[in-house]
Each structure stands twice: as C-alpha cells, then as structure tokens.
Amino acid sequence: MSEPNRREERTTVKRRAQSSLGSIILLIAALLIAAATAGVLFEVVGGFQSDAATASDKSADRVIARTEVVGSTGHVNTTGQSIEAVTLVVKRAEGGGNMDLSDVVVGTTIGSGADAPVGSAAEVTVTPLRDDDDSLSRDILNDDGDRAALRIDLAALTGVELQPSESGTIRLLSPDGATTTVRVSVPSSLNGKTTVPL
Structure with missing residues (x-):
C-alpha cells in the first residue's frame, strides 16, 4: 500500500474515531439531561402528592369536627304569639369521629346576636334522643345513629323571641x-300550636 493511501486511511480512521467519540459524548449528555x-x-x-395528602387530611379534620342538623322545631310561648325556644336535632357528620x-358554641343572629356554649345553664341544653351506649350522658356523639336535641332558649340567649x-x-x-x-x-301563624317546624 502506498504512503498516500496509508495517510488517507489513517485520516479516515481518525475521523471515524472522532465522530464516534462525539456521538458518545452527545449520548452521555442526552442521558444526563433525561x-x-x-x-x-x-x-x-x-x-x-404531599399537597393532596395535606388537603385531604384537613378535609377529614373538618368532617370529624362537624355536627349535622337533621331537624329544627320552634317552641311557642304560653301566649301563643312567638317562638321562645328552638330545638335542633343533631348528629355527627357523615363518616366523622366522636363529637x-x-x-x-351556639351562636345566633336573632335579636342583637349572642353566643353560648352548649350545656350552659339557661341558654342551651342537651337531651339525648337516640344513644345505644349512653355516650350522650357525657354529651358525646360517638355513633352515626346517635341523635341529640339542642334546646336553645332564645329569650335567655338573645333577649328576644x-x-x-x-x-x-x-x-x-x-x-x-x-x-x-x-x-x-x-x-305566619302560631294559633293553637305548641310547636312548629322551622
């Protein structure tokens, strides 16, 4: 083989090697970027995922801490002219924990508005309606079937009926x-009634 052919062959081999080396470098760079x-x-x-889990936990906390009102009744005063007390039938929120x-705290916009804790002497009282394990003797709703009546004395709480x-x-x-x-x-009319649905 002549000298010029050998040089040409070496140059071709060198170019191929450089080209292969360049391809390898590009491949490594692409892998690093990927x-x-x-x-x-x-x-x-x-x-x-972390944010979603946190939001889910906060939602669960809200459900655990809530009550659900399933009925409301007004108690007509002795003169038959106004509602002196309201009874709310409550249960714990669906899927919630013990309440x-x-x-x-019961709050109202009736009259000038007022707040009172449940179980305070005159304003708000608790009466168990359905309770299989006597938990409501301690004012605790611990089962989806538990029901309690919260009687709110409007005159004592707000000063108005x-x-x-x-x-x-x-x-x-x-x-x-x-x-x-x-x-x-x-x-619109309370005539002859002692209680009315609200």
Missing part, C-alpha cells in the same frame, strides 16, 4: 372553627 428532567418531574409529582357537644314570619340564623361552632349553619323561619 436523568435530571426525570428527577425534577419526580420532585414535582411528589410535591403534588363532644360540650365543646360546641321570634315572631310569626320572622327568620334567623343559628350557628354551631366547633373548637377547630368548623361551622354548621341553620336558617330557621317561623310560619
């Missing part, structure tokens, strides 16, 4: 700030 991108994606997805009613066709709002506020709100509306 790995870095995958790492960032895993971090972002992990962050979203200690003595930790609940609800008149026919009037309405107002009653709030049940749990210690963590979750609120259950009920709007009560008095019928």
